[in-house]
Amino acid sequence: MTFVAHGASHADSADAAIALPPSPPAWKWLGSRIATFCLAEIQRIRHDRTELLTRAIQPALWLLIFGETFDRLHAIPTGHIDYLDFLTPGILAQSGMFVAVFYGIQVIWERDAGVLAKLLVTPTPRAALVTGKAFAASIRAFSQVIVILVLARILGVHFTANPLLLVAAALAVVLGSAFFATLSLTIAGLAMTRERLMGIGQAITMPLFFASNALYPVALMPPWIRAFSVINPLSYEVNALRRLLLGTPGNLLIDFSVLLFALVLGVTVAAAILPRLVR
Protein backbone atom coordinates (compact mmCIF):
# COMPACT_ATOMS: atom_id res chain seq x y z
CA MET A 1 0.00 0.00 0.00
CA THR A 2 1.27 3.47 -0.81
CA PHE A 3 0.02 6.99 -0.30
CA VAL A 4 2.64 8.49 -2.52
CA ALA A 5 1.82 9.71 -6.01
CA HIS A 6 2.63 7.50 -8.97
CA GLY A 7 5.99 8.31 -10.45
CA ALA A 8 7.29 9.60 -7.14
CA SER A 9 9.09 7.69 -4.44
CA HIS A 10 10.14 8.88 -1.01
CA ALA A 11 12.91 10.84 0.59
CA ASP A 12 15.54 9.28 -1.62
CA SER A 13 13.97 10.95 -4.62
CA ALA A 14 14.32 14.45 -3.24
CA ASP A 15 16.48 15.52 -6.10
CA ALA A 16 14.24 14.11 -8.77
CA ALA A 17 12.11 16.54 -10.72
CA ILE A 18 8.42 16.42 -9.79
CA ALA A 19 6.14 14.93 -12.40
CA LEU A 20 2.94 16.89 -12.00
CA PRO A 21 -0.31 15.23 -12.97
CA PRO A 22 -1.84 16.83 -16.07
CA SER A 23 -4.62 19.33 -15.38
CA PRO A 24 -7.90 18.52 -17.13
CA PRO A 25 -9.25 21.06 -19.65
CA ALA A 26 -11.39 23.91 -18.25
CA TRP A 27 -14.71 22.59 -19.57
CA LYS A 28 -14.03 19.24 -17.97
CA TRP A 29 -13.20 20.49 -14.50
CA LEU A 30 -16.13 22.90 -14.53
CA GLY A 31 -18.51 20.06 -15.40
CA SER A 32 -16.79 17.77 -12.90
CA ARG A 33 -17.07 20.29 -10.05
CA ILE A 34 -20.73 21.03 -10.77
CA ALA A 35 -21.45 17.28 -10.83
CA THR A 36 -19.50 16.73 -7.59
CA PHE A 37 -21.33 19.41 -5.61
CA CYS A 38 -24.73 18.41 -7.06
CA LEU A 39 -24.08 14.77 -6.16
CA ALA A 40 -23.14 15.75 -2.59
CA GLU A 41 -26.37 17.77 -2.34
CA ILE A 42 -28.44 14.82 -3.60
CA GLN A 43 -26.72 12.59 -1.04
CA ARG A 44 -27.52 15.06 1.76
CA ILE A 45 -31.17 15.22 0.67
CA ARG A 46 -31.31 11.42 0.51
CA HIS A 47 -30.02 11.14 4.08
CA ASP A 48 -32.52 13.67 5.45
CA ARG A 49 -35.74 14.24 3.52
CA THR A 50 -37.56 16.08 6.30
CA GLU A 51 -36.24 19.46 5.18
CA LEU A 52 -37.75 18.95 1.73
CA LEU A 53 -41.18 18.40 3.21
CA THR A 54 -41.02 21.20 5.77
CA ARG A 55 -39.76 23.68 3.18
CA ALA A 56 -42.62 22.72 0.86
CA ILE A 57 -45.21 23.82 3.41
CA GLN A 58 -44.86 27.55 2.77
CA PRO A 59 -45.29 27.43 -1.02
CA ALA A 60 -48.11 24.94 -0.55
CA LEU A 61 -49.86 27.46 1.69
CA TRP A 62 -49.39 30.18 -0.91
CA LEU A 63 -51.18 28.00 -3.44
CA LEU A 64 -53.82 26.64 -1.06
CA ILE A 65 -54.74 29.81 0.84
CA PHE A 66 -53.60 32.82 -1.18
CA GLY A 67 -54.12 31.17 -4.57
CA GLU A 68 -57.52 29.63 -3.87
CA THR A 69 -58.82 32.81 -2.20
CA PHE A 70 -57.73 35.22 -4.91
CA ASP A 71 -58.94 32.77 -7.55
CA ARG A 72 -62.44 33.18 -6.13
CA LEU A 73 -62.17 36.92 -5.58
CA HIS A 74 -61.20 37.62 -9.21
CA ALA A 75 -59.44 40.68 -7.78
CA ILE A 76 -56.36 40.37 -9.98
CA PRO A 77 -56.94 40.53 -13.74
CA THR A 78 -54.99 37.70 -15.39
CA GLY A 79 -56.64 37.62 -18.80
CA HIS A 80 -58.09 34.37 -19.99
CA ILE A 81 -56.31 32.13 -17.43
CA ASP A 82 -57.41 31.30 -13.88
CA TYR A 83 -55.54 33.08 -11.10
CA LEU A 84 -54.37 29.79 -9.59
CA ASP A 85 -52.84 28.83 -12.95
CA PHE A 86 -51.26 32.28 -13.19
CA LEU A 87 -49.89 32.04 -9.65
CA THR A 88 -48.34 28.56 -9.89
CA PRO A 89 -45.25 29.53 -11.97
CA GLY A 90 -44.72 32.47 -9.60
CA ILE A 91 -44.75 30.19 -6.57
CA LEU A 92 -42.39 27.74 -8.29
CA ALA A 93 -39.89 30.53 -8.88
CA GLN A 94 -40.42 31.96 -5.41
CA SER A 95 -39.83 28.66 -3.62
CA GLY A 96 -36.59 28.16 -5.56
CA MET A 97 -35.49 31.67 -4.69
CA PHE A 98 -36.26 31.23 -0.99
CA VAL A 99 -34.15 28.06 -0.84
CA ALA A 100 -31.28 29.63 -2.76
CA VAL A 101 -31.18 32.99 -0.99
CA PHE A 102 -30.37 31.28 2.30
CA TYR A 103 -27.87 28.81 0.82
CA GLY A 104 -25.02 31.03 1.98
CA ILE A 105 -25.78 29.91 5.54
CA GLN A 106 -24.51 26.46 4.64
CA VAL A 107 -21.32 27.98 3.25
CA ILE A 108 -20.81 30.00 6.44
CA TRP A 109 -21.25 26.77 8.40
CA GLU A 110 -18.66 25.18 6.09
CA ARG A 111 -16.35 28.10 6.87
CA ASP A 112 -16.80 27.60 10.61
CA ALA A 113 -16.25 23.85 10.29
CA GLY A 114 -13.10 24.21 8.17
CA VAL A 115 -14.76 22.46 5.23
CA LEU A 116 -14.62 25.58 3.04
CA ALA A 117 -10.87 25.92 3.63
CA LYS A 118 -10.38 22.30 2.57
CA LEU A 119 -12.48 22.87 -0.56
CA LEU A 120 -10.44 25.95 -1.43
CA VAL A 121 -7.23 23.92 -1.11
CA THR A 122 -8.40 21.45 -3.77
CA PRO A 123 -7.49 22.23 -7.40
CA THR A 124 -10.84 23.91 -7.92
CA PRO A 125 -10.86 27.44 -9.32
CA ARG A 126 -12.97 29.82 -7.22
CA ALA A 127 -15.43 30.35 -10.08
CA ALA A 128 -15.90 26.57 -10.44
CA LEU A 129 -16.46 26.24 -6.70
CA VAL A 130 -19.12 28.97 -6.75
CA THR A 131 -20.77 27.54 -9.89
CA GLY A 132 -20.81 24.06 -8.33
CA LYS A 133 -22.32 25.38 -5.10
CA ALA A 134 -24.89 27.44 -7.03
CA PHE A 135 -26.08 24.43 -9.01
CA ALA A 136 -26.10 22.33 -5.83
CA ALA A 137 -28.49 24.89 -4.32
CA SER A 138 -30.66 24.67 -7.40
CA ILE A 139 -30.86 20.87 -6.97
CA ARG A 140 -32.43 21.47 -3.55
CA ALA A 141 -34.77 24.07 -5.06
CA PHE A 142 -35.66 21.80 -7.96
CA SER A 143 -36.63 18.91 -5.70
CA GLN A 144 -39.10 21.25 -4.01
CA VAL A 145 -40.51 22.31 -7.35
CA ILE A 146 -41.56 18.72 -8.02
CA VAL A 147 -43.56 18.69 -4.78
CA ILE A 148 -45.27 21.98 -5.75
CA LEU A 149 -46.09 20.80 -9.27
CA VAL A 150 -47.73 17.66 -7.88
CA LEU A 151 -49.75 19.78 -5.45
CA ALA A 152 -50.73 22.20 -8.22
CA ARG A 153 -51.98 19.34 -10.37
CA ILE A 154 -54.08 18.08 -7.44
CA LEU A 155 -55.56 21.58 -7.07
CA GLY A 156 -56.57 21.49 -10.72
CA VAL A 157 -53.93 23.80 -12.20
CA HIS A 158 -53.71 23.33 -15.96
CA PHE A 159 -50.12 23.15 -17.16
CA THR A 160 -48.44 21.39 -20.02
CA ALA A 161 -47.63 17.69 -19.97
CA ASN A 162 -45.10 18.06 -22.80
CA PRO A 163 -41.86 16.56 -21.40
CA LEU A 164 -39.65 18.91 -23.43
CA LEU A 165 -41.44 21.98 -22.10
CA LEU A 166 -41.24 20.57 -18.57
CA VAL A 167 -37.49 20.04 -18.95
CA ALA A 168 -37.11 23.61 -20.23
CA ALA A 169 -39.15 24.84 -17.25
CA ALA A 170 -36.86 22.87 -14.93
CA LEU A 171 -33.89 24.57 -16.60
CA ALA A 172 -35.44 27.99 -15.90
CA VAL A 173 -35.86 27.07 -12.22
CA VAL A 174 -32.30 25.77 -12.04
CA LEU A 175 -30.81 28.90 -13.64
CA GLY A 176 -32.93 31.23 -11.50
CA SER A 177 -32.13 29.40 -8.27
CA ALA A 178 -28.44 29.20 -9.16
CA PHE A 179 -28.38 32.98 -9.63
CA PHE A 180 -30.02 33.59 -6.26
CA ALA A 181 -27.54 31.18 -4.68
CA THR A 182 -24.64 33.24 -6.07
CA LEU A 183 -26.34 36.31 -4.59
CA SER A 184 -26.45 34.49 -1.25
CA LEU A 185 -22.79 33.45 -1.51
CA THR A 186 -21.86 37.06 -2.24
CA ILE A 187 -23.80 38.24 0.81
CA ALA A 188 -22.15 35.47 2.87
CA GLY A 189 -18.73 36.77 1.81
CA LEU A 190 -19.70 40.30 2.85
CA ALA A 191 -21.80 39.57 5.93
CA MET A 192 -19.46 36.84 7.31
CA THR A 193 -21.95 35.60 9.93
CA ARG A 194 -25.12 33.53 9.78
CA GLU A 195 -27.09 36.09 11.76
CA ARG A 196 -26.29 38.93 9.36
CA LEU A 197 -26.96 36.75 6.34
CA MET A 198 -30.36 35.76 7.76
CA GLY A 199 -31.21 39.43 8.31
CA ILE A 200 -30.11 40.53 4.86
CA GLY A 201 -31.74 37.49 3.24
CA GLN A 202 -35.06 38.27 4.89
CA ALA A 203 -34.73 41.92 3.92
CA ILE A 204 -34.23 41.19 0.22
CA THR A 205 -36.48 38.20 -0.45
CA MET A 206 -39.78 40.01 0.04
CA PRO A 207 -38.88 43.01 -2.19
CA LEU A 208 -37.59 40.61 -4.86
CA PHE A 209 -40.80 38.58 -4.62
CA PHE A 210 -43.32 41.41 -4.47
CA ALA A 211 -41.52 43.55 -7.06
CA SER A 212 -41.79 40.77 -9.62
CA ASN A 213 -44.63 39.39 -11.71
CA ALA A 214 -44.96 36.32 -9.47
CA LEU A 215 -48.25 37.38 -7.82
CA TYR A 216 -49.72 39.88 -10.27
CA PRO A 217 -49.08 41.22 -13.76
CA VAL A 218 -46.42 43.92 -14.04
CA ALA A 219 -48.99 46.24 -15.64
CA LEU A 220 -50.76 46.59 -12.27
CA MET A 221 -47.65 47.90 -10.49
CA PRO A 222 -46.84 51.56 -9.83
CA PRO A 223 -44.19 52.79 -12.30
CA TRP A 224 -41.27 52.73 -9.82
CA ILE A 225 -41.92 49.13 -8.85
CA ARG A 226 -42.41 48.26 -12.52
CA ALA A 227 -38.96 49.74 -13.20
CA PHE A 228 -37.46 47.52 -10.51
CA SER A 229 -39.21 44.44 -11.90
CA VAL A 230 -37.42 45.04 -15.22
CA ILE A 231 -34.05 44.39 -13.55
CA ASN A 232 -35.37 41.65 -11.26
CA PRO A 233 -34.24 38.23 -12.57
CA LEU A 234 -37.19 36.62 -10.76
CA SER A 235 -39.56 38.30 -13.25
CA TYR A 236 -37.74 36.71 -16.18
CA GLU A 237 -37.81 33.32 -14.50
CA VAL A 238 -41.56 33.64 -13.92
CA ASN A 239 -42.08 34.83 -17.52
CA ALA A 240 -40.23 31.79 -18.84
CA LEU A 241 -42.18 29.43 -16.58
CA ARG A 242 -45.55 30.93 -17.64
CA ARG A 243 -44.58 30.68 -21.30
CA LEU A 244 -43.43 27.08 -20.96
CA LEU A 245 -46.04 25.71 -18.56
CA LEU A 246 -49.13 27.73 -19.49
CA GLY A 247 -48.34 28.83 -23.03
CA THR A 248 -48.77 32.55 -22.31
CA PRO A 249 -47.11 34.96 -24.76
CA GLY A 250 -43.47 35.77 -24.05
CA ASN A 251 -39.93 35.78 -25.35
CA LEU A 252 -37.97 32.80 -24.07
CA LEU A 253 -34.75 33.98 -25.70
CA ILE A 254 -34.79 37.18 -23.64
CA ASP A 255 -35.83 35.38 -20.46
CA PHE A 256 -33.11 32.72 -20.67
CA SER A 257 -30.49 35.25 -21.81
CA VAL A 258 -31.19 37.44 -18.78
CA LEU A 259 -31.09 34.46 -16.41
CA LEU A 260 -27.80 33.25 -17.92
CA PHE A 261 -26.25 36.72 -17.83
CA ALA A 262 -27.35 37.19 -14.21
CA LEU A 263 -25.83 33.83 -13.30
CA VAL A 264 -22.48 34.59 -14.97
CA LEU A 265 -22.39 37.98 -13.25
CA GLY A 266 -23.33 36.38 -9.92
CA VAL A 267 -20.61 33.72 -10.24
CA THR A 268 -18.00 36.36 -11.10
CA VAL A 269 -18.82 38.55 -8.11
CA ALA A 270 -19.24 35.68 -5.63
CA ALA A 271 -15.96 34.06 -6.76
CA ALA A 272 -14.15 37.32 -6.06
CA ILE A 273 -15.71 37.73 -2.62
CA LEU A 274 -15.93 34.15 -1.31
CA PRO A 275 -12.23 33.77 -0.32
CA ARG A 276 -12.80 36.58 2.24
CA LEU A 277 -14.60 33.98 4.32
CA VAL A 278 -11.43 32.01 5.05
CA ARG A 279 -9.03 34.92 5.61
Next chain:
Amino acid sequence: MSPAPAPGPAIECTGLRYRFGDHVAVDGVDLDVRTGEMFGLLGPNGAGKTTTIRILTTLLPVVEGEARILGLDVSKSPMQARRLVGYVPQQLSADGQLTGRENVSMFARLFDVPRRERADRVAEVLHVMNLDDAADRLASTFSGGMVRRLELAQALVNRPRVLILDEPTIGLDPVGRDTVWDRLRLLQEEGITVLITTHYMEEAEELCDRVSLMHRGRIRAMGTPTELEARLGPDATLEDVFRFYAGDSLEEGGELRDVRSTRRVARRLG
Protein backbone atom coordinates in the same frame (compact mmCIF):
# COMPACT_ATOMS: atom_id res chain seq x y z
CA MET B 1 2.25 16.90 -18.64
CA SER B 2 2.88 20.26 -16.91
CA PRO B 3 6.41 21.63 -16.79
CA ALA B 4 8.40 20.14 -13.91
CA PRO B 5 9.41 22.53 -11.16
CA ALA B 6 12.98 22.69 -9.92
CA PRO B 7 14.04 20.09 -7.32
CA GLY B 8 14.70 21.20 -3.73
CA PRO B 9 13.17 20.97 -0.27
CA ALA B 10 9.59 19.80 0.06
CA ILE B 11 8.53 23.08 1.65
CA GLU B 12 10.51 26.29 1.49
CA CYS B 13 9.63 29.74 2.80
CA THR B 14 11.92 32.72 2.35
CA GLY B 15 11.29 36.05 4.03
CA LEU B 16 7.60 35.31 4.34
CA ARG B 17 5.67 38.20 5.83
CA TYR B 18 1.92 38.71 6.31
CA ARG B 19 -0.10 41.42 8.04
CA PHE B 20 -3.67 41.62 9.24
CA GLY B 21 -4.11 45.39 9.31
CA ASP B 22 -1.43 46.72 11.65
CA HIS B 23 -0.75 43.32 13.18
CA VAL B 24 2.21 41.46 11.67
CA ALA B 25 1.16 37.81 11.91
CA VAL B 26 4.15 36.37 10.03
CA ASP B 27 7.33 38.38 10.19
CA GLY B 28 10.07 37.26 7.82
CA VAL B 29 9.77 33.51 8.20
CA ASP B 30 12.51 31.36 6.64
CA LEU B 31 11.69 27.69 6.70
CA ASP B 32 12.71 24.56 4.87
CA VAL B 33 11.18 21.16 5.32
CA ARG B 34 13.11 18.26 3.85
CA THR B 35 11.44 15.71 1.66
CA GLY B 36 10.16 12.77 3.68
CA GLU B 37 10.50 14.29 7.12
CA MET B 38 7.85 15.08 9.70
CA PHE B 39 8.38 18.67 10.67
CA GLY B 40 6.74 20.38 13.62
CA LEU B 41 5.91 24.05 13.68
CA LEU B 42 5.54 24.85 17.37
CA GLY B 43 4.43 27.98 19.11
CA PRO B 44 1.81 29.49 21.38
CA ASN B 45 -1.57 30.67 20.17
CA GLY B 46 -1.17 33.63 17.88
CA ALA B 47 2.45 32.79 17.01
CA GLY B 48 1.70 32.82 13.26
CA LYS B 49 1.66 29.06 12.66
CA THR B 50 -1.80 28.91 11.10
CA THR B 51 -1.16 32.02 8.99
CA THR B 52 2.03 30.40 7.63
CA ILE B 53 0.07 27.27 6.80
CA ARG B 54 -2.70 29.27 5.15
CA ILE B 55 -0.14 30.92 2.90
CA LEU B 56 1.42 27.57 2.01
CA THR B 57 -1.98 26.09 1.17
CA THR B 58 -2.88 29.13 -1.00
CA LEU B 59 -5.70 30.22 1.30
CA LEU B 60 -3.86 33.50 1.85
CA PRO B 61 -1.89 35.28 -0.85
CA VAL B 62 1.89 35.61 -0.71
CA VAL B 63 2.23 39.34 -0.12
CA GLU B 64 5.92 39.45 0.74
CA GLY B 65 8.60 36.77 0.46
CA GLU B 66 8.38 33.39 -1.22
CA ALA B 67 6.65 30.11 -0.49
CA ARG B 68 7.41 26.96 -2.45
CA ILE B 69 6.02 23.43 -2.35
CA LEU B 70 8.38 20.94 -3.99
CA GLY B 71 9.93 23.83 -5.84
CA LEU B 72 6.63 25.25 -7.08
CA ASP B 73 6.01 28.88 -6.25
CA VAL B 74 2.54 28.76 -4.63
CA SER B 75 1.74 32.32 -5.67
CA LYS B 76 2.52 31.65 -9.34
CA SER B 77 1.15 28.10 -9.65
CA PRO B 78 -1.52 27.76 -6.96
CA MET B 79 -3.57 25.14 -8.81
CA GLN B 80 -0.54 22.91 -9.37
CA ALA B 81 0.65 23.40 -5.80
CA ARG B 82 -2.77 22.30 -4.49
CA ARG B 83 -2.47 19.03 -6.40
CA LEU B 84 0.65 18.23 -4.40
CA VAL B 85 -0.78 19.01 -0.96
CA GLY B 86 -3.13 17.27 1.43
CA TYR B 87 -4.51 19.62 4.06
CA VAL B 88 -6.22 19.02 7.39
CA PRO B 89 -7.40 22.20 9.13
CA GLN B 90 -7.58 22.82 12.85
CA GLN B 91 -11.35 22.31 13.11
CA LEU B 92 -12.97 18.89 12.91
CA SER B 93 -14.15 19.46 9.39
CA ALA B 94 -16.16 16.51 8.11
CA ASP B 95 -19.59 17.04 6.55
CA GLY B 96 -21.90 15.45 9.11
CA GLN B 97 -24.72 15.11 6.56
CA LEU B 98 -22.64 12.73 4.42
CA THR B 99 -21.30 9.28 5.20
CA GLY B 100 -17.59 8.70 5.72
CA ARG B 101 -17.28 7.17 2.25
CA GLU B 102 -19.20 10.05 0.62
CA ASN B 103 -16.97 12.57 2.40
CA VAL B 104 -13.85 10.95 0.97
CA SER B 105 -15.38 10.35 -2.48
CA MET B 106 -16.20 14.04 -2.79
CA PHE B 107 -12.53 14.92 -2.33
CA ALA B 108 -11.45 12.17 -4.74
CA ARG B 109 -13.65 13.85 -7.37
CA LEU B 110 -12.38 17.32 -6.53
CA PHE B 111 -8.80 16.08 -6.98
CA ASP B 112 -9.72 14.51 -10.34
CA VAL B 113 -8.93 10.96 -9.26
CA PRO B 114 -9.82 8.93 -12.39
CA ARG B 115 -13.26 7.37 -12.21
CA ARG B 116 -11.99 3.79 -12.69
CA GLU B 117 -9.64 4.16 -9.70
CA ARG B 118 -11.90 6.21 -7.46
CA ALA B 119 -13.83 3.57 -5.53
CA ASP B 120 -10.69 1.51 -4.84
CA ARG B 121 -8.69 4.56 -3.78
CA VAL B 122 -11.47 5.68 -1.40
CA ALA B 123 -11.76 2.19 0.10
CA GLU B 124 -7.98 2.02 0.46
CA VAL B 125 -7.60 5.24 2.46
CA LEU B 126 -10.63 4.42 4.61
CA HIS B 127 -9.05 1.05 5.36
CA VAL B 128 -5.69 2.59 6.24
CA MET B 129 -7.43 5.01 8.57
CA ASN B 130 -9.21 2.06 10.17
CA LEU B 131 -12.63 3.33 9.17
CA ASP B 132 -13.91 0.36 7.12
CA ASP B 133 -16.71 -0.48 9.51
CA ALA B 134 -17.85 3.11 9.89
CA ALA B 135 -17.47 4.09 6.24
CA ASP B 136 -21.18 4.00 5.45
CA ARG B 137 -22.35 5.76 8.61
CA LEU B 138 -23.09 9.48 8.66
CA ALA B 139 -20.04 11.42 9.79
CA SER B 140 -22.26 13.13 12.39
CA THR B 141 -22.16 9.85 14.33
CA PHE B 142 -18.32 9.76 14.41
CA SER B 143 -16.22 10.48 17.49
CA GLY B 144 -13.64 13.26 17.36
CA GLY B 145 -10.80 10.83 16.69
CA MET B 146 -12.76 9.17 13.89
CA VAL B 147 -13.50 12.52 12.28
CA ARG B 148 -9.81 13.37 12.37
CA ARG B 149 -8.94 10.05 10.75
CA LEU B 150 -11.65 10.68 8.16
CA GLU B 151 -10.04 14.02 7.38
CA LEU B 152 -6.68 12.29 6.97
CA ALA B 153 -8.37 9.89 4.55
CA GLN B 154 -9.75 12.87 2.61
CA ALA B 155 -6.32 14.48 2.53
CA LEU B 156 -4.62 11.28 1.37
CA VAL B 157 -7.04 10.22 -1.35
CA ASN B 158 -5.11 12.38 -3.83
CA ARG B 159 -1.83 10.66 -2.87
CA PRO B 160 -0.29 14.02 -1.99
CA ARG B 161 3.46 14.56 -1.80
CA VAL B 162 3.11 16.90 1.17
CA LEU B 163 0.65 16.69 4.04
CA ILE B 164 -0.07 19.82 6.07
CA LEU B 165 -1.84 19.32 9.40
CA ASP B 166 -2.93 22.21 11.58
CA GLU B 167 -3.17 21.11 15.24
CA PRO B 168 -4.30 17.58 14.31
CA THR B 169 -5.03 16.38 17.84
CA ILE B 170 -6.52 19.53 19.34
CA GLY B 171 -9.68 18.75 21.28
CA LEU B 172 -9.25 14.96 21.05
CA ASP B 173 -9.36 12.68 24.07
CA PRO B 174 -6.24 10.53 24.77
CA VAL B 175 -7.68 7.54 22.89
CA GLY B 176 -8.53 9.64 19.84
CA ARG B 177 -5.11 11.29 20.00
CA ASP B 178 -3.34 7.92 20.13
CA THR B 179 -5.20 6.58 17.10
CA VAL B 180 -4.31 9.72 15.13
CA TRP B 181 -0.66 9.38 16.21
CA ASP B 182 -0.67 5.75 15.06
CA ARG B 183 -1.87 6.78 11.60
CA LEU B 184 0.66 9.61 11.40
CA ARG B 185 3.49 7.19 12.26
CA LEU B 186 2.28 5.00 9.42
CA LEU B 187 2.50 7.94 7.02
CA GLN B 188 5.96 8.68 8.39
CA GLU B 189 7.04 5.15 7.49
CA GLU B 190 5.64 5.68 4.00
CA GLY B 191 7.95 8.66 3.68
CA ILE B 192 5.33 11.34 3.12
CA THR B 193 6.53 14.83 3.97
CA VAL B 194 4.41 16.11 6.83
CA LEU B 195 4.24 19.64 8.21
CA ILE B 196 2.39 19.67 11.49
CA THR B 197 1.57 22.57 13.79
CA THR B 198 1.04 21.88 17.45
CA HIS B 199 1.47 23.34 20.88
CA TYR B 200 1.56 19.91 22.49
CA MET B 201 5.24 19.29 23.18
CA GLU B 202 4.63 15.61 23.80
CA GLU B 203 3.20 15.34 20.30
CA ALA B 204 6.19 17.12 18.75
CA GLU B 205 8.64 14.97 20.69
CA GLU B 206 6.80 11.80 19.77
CA LEU B 207 6.36 12.42 16.06
CA CYS B 208 8.64 15.09 14.64
CA ASP B 209 12.08 14.62 13.07
CA ARG B 210 12.73 18.35 13.34
CA VAL B 211 10.84 21.26 14.83
CA SER B 212 10.91 25.01 14.69
CA LEU B 213 9.69 27.28 17.46
CA MET B 214 7.65 30.22 16.28
CA HIS B 215 6.77 33.21 18.42
CA ARG B 216 5.24 36.55 17.47
CA GLY B 217 5.49 35.77 13.78
CA ARG B 218 9.15 34.79 13.79
CA ILE B 219 11.09 31.53 13.84
CA ARG B 220 13.06 31.59 17.10
CA ALA B 221 14.79 28.20 16.90
CA MET B 222 14.99 25.22 14.56
CA GLY B 223 16.47 21.73 14.88
CA THR B 224 15.76 18.22 16.11
CA PRO B 225 14.03 18.06 19.50
CA THR B 226 17.24 16.61 20.97
CA GLU B 227 19.37 19.44 19.57
CA LEU B 228 17.05 22.12 20.91
CA GLU B 229 16.93 20.49 24.35
CA ALA B 230 20.73 20.16 24.43
CA ARG B 231 21.08 23.90 23.78
CA LEU B 232 19.30 24.64 27.07
CA GLY B 233 21.05 22.12 29.26
CA PRO B 234 21.42 18.44 30.08
CA ASP B 235 17.98 17.94 31.67
CA ALA B 236 16.01 20.30 29.49
CA THR B 237 12.79 19.08 27.89
CA LEU B 238 11.11 20.38 24.76
CA GLU B 239 8.60 22.08 27.02
CA ASP B 240 11.47 23.99 28.66
CA VAL B 241 12.66 25.01 25.20
CA PHE B 242 9.15 26.13 24.36
CA ARG B 243 8.88 28.20 27.53
CA PHE B 244 12.36 29.64 26.98
CA TYR B 245 11.46 31.03 23.57
CA ALA B 246 7.76 31.77 24.10
CA GLY B 247 8.19 33.18 27.62
CA ASP B 248 4.98 33.64 29.60
CA SER B 249 2.92 34.56 26.60
CA LEU B 250 1.04 31.29 26.20
CA GLU B 251 -2.26 33.00 26.83
CA GLU B 252 -1.60 35.77 24.35
CA GLY B 253 -3.12 35.90 20.89
CA GLY B 254 -5.25 33.09 19.57
CA GLU B 255 -8.49 33.69 17.83
CA LEU B 256 -11.74 33.67 19.72
CA ARG B 257 -13.39 32.86 16.41
CA ASP B 258 -11.40 29.62 16.20
CA VAL B 259 -12.53 28.59 19.68
CA ARG B 260 -16.16 29.42 18.93
CA SER B 261 -16.12 27.63 15.61
CA THR B 262 -14.49 24.56 17.15
CA ARG B 263 -17.24 24.45 19.77
CA ARG B 264 -19.95 24.87 17.11
CA VAL B 265 -18.50 22.04 15.05
CA ALA B 266 -18.18 19.83 18.12
CA ARG B 267 -21.88 20.41 18.85
CA ARG B 268 -22.88 19.72 15.25
CA LEU B 269 -20.89 16.53 15.10
CA GLY B 270 -22.34 15.44 18.44
